[in-house]
Amino acid sequence: MDGFTVKPEVLQTAAVELCGIAEQVLRDAAVFSGVQDAMNDQAPGFDLMRAAAECESSWQQAIQTQAAKLAVDGDTLDLNAARYLATEVSNTHALGGR
């Protein structure tokens, strides 16, 4: 049967870790945010600076979206692990009561 050799707590720990990575990605992206805008002010005549700002903005959004997806998938793993844990506990009680 699926997952029989892994403890639900291990899945939950991994889920929390993955959600933590997602949050960290977002903080990383925030540090990056606006650096290019600040530089554009100093080199207004250069198209490459506008292109770099477009590129930055596009990656900012892509990274944020990717982080959100990771967090949602991490949450899903956590929820499934919690269900798995509840089943284990319930089975233990049921079987232990026999």
Place this chain on the structure above:
Amino acid sequence: MVSFADLRDIDPYVFRQGESAWFDMYNTIKERGYDVRRAVDKLEAWTGAAADAGKATFREHEQRFLAGADALHAAYLLLRQAGDRIGAAHARIAEGAAEVGYWSLTVAADGTITDHHSRTRYGDEAAQIRDVIAKYQPVFHAAMAEANQADAEIAAALRNLTAEAVGLAAPGGDATTTAAATAIPPRGTAPTDVKKWWDSLSPMQQESLLFTRAAELGALDGVPALARDRANRLRLTEEKSELLADQQRLLAKHRTHDEELWLKQVTDKLHGIDDIEKRLNFMAPAEAFLLAVDGQGNGRAIIASGNPDTATNVATYIPGTGANLANVGGDINRSDLMLQAAANAGSPSTAVITWVGYEAPQNVVPEAAEEQFADGAKKNLDRFQDGLRATHEGAPSHNTVLGHSYGSTVIGHAARDEGLNADELVFVGSPGVGVGNAGGLNFPTDHIYATVADHDIIHMSNIEDPHDVHGPDPAGTQFGAHVFASAPGTAGPWYTGGYSGAAHSQYWGTTNPALENMGKIIAGQVPDAH
């Protein structure tokens, strides 16, 4: 099109700065990809069809981070190339630019040199000018051609590296993107409506919004404290990053007087952000929640010591003149002291919120004598109090709004004009609260408290004068508030009548009865009368 002036005036350091930011981001995102890999590797014992599908999902995340990192690395290389090529072109024209400037020659956008004074130049001077033009014209044209070519080539290459161009942007209709596009209620929306809207979202929508629209969400009264905190911690990182970029840029150049002042303001704000970060990372005397942060103007911040959505007793502390992002650390410390005082008075759980949610006067004369700052703050404070009610879980909390100095004036205006949704009002060292007596505050007078230290210099602003815009001292006998005890404070010199500025700031001294009394009011008890 790059003009001669653009090339002459560019500081090539700007490309190095960009190059370094992109390199850091490349390294970071690559590392996050490896973090995901390491987390999934720990699930070796998880087997079966569900495990395969789950692991494949997370491996795809890993791959997308690593592919993104590759593109960021390519962008870094392009900016490095820009620094080299445009920096070289800039260096080529430097000597000639100084020379043509010396001779008052004009250089067109394309680098063509013209002498508009040729009719008045004769003999040796005319010959020298001809030599200068002959020497530098080809140099300028060549440098301009190279700069424009580099600019066009690198711009095109960068546009081929956007997330969309390399196929790593979320497609239209993607569930996360769609959720993130959910309309967010505008800032002035009633907090009860905001709370209903928030509760109507799926967990995925809430998560996506937190990740993609933190700035809007973090400022919205009616969004629960836990979610606001997460959004604003991201905002804090952004604000810090922008201020650091400003600071680096200003430090790298020769500064005008105004720029010196700006640099000081930026540096001070960064100190304030450091103080917030320290408090957020420290769990005592209670976990902290960042409910707002904004670096614009003097800067604003709202930090709760303790969770206001679950605490039995919730206080909002509004500091007065001089309150801003830079000085917020001292105000957070006062909130922590009040939280401890409330706990000592028997409060089972407490949150004390430092509310620098307004543009406070920054000097006593003339700003603190004006009403405009209180009028500008009253709606924000009113909505914030409504927000605390809307998001509180379980039985309603006992809410206190406490203002020091001009902060008490803010409370007075908000209560008088908006009707504050709170249980107790407390005025500490107040210059007046905008009404002649407690009855004008649109609030049960039994629940209005005030104190003023005997030596507080604020007494000097509370002379009996019908033209005093802030009105009488709420701790005065005629006002009608419950006056509670505070220590007299440090005495000032004879020529100030014994009043001192020190006494104005000593209410939070750990041996001052004012602190114990504030704790009692927050805890829902009766303070010791003066």
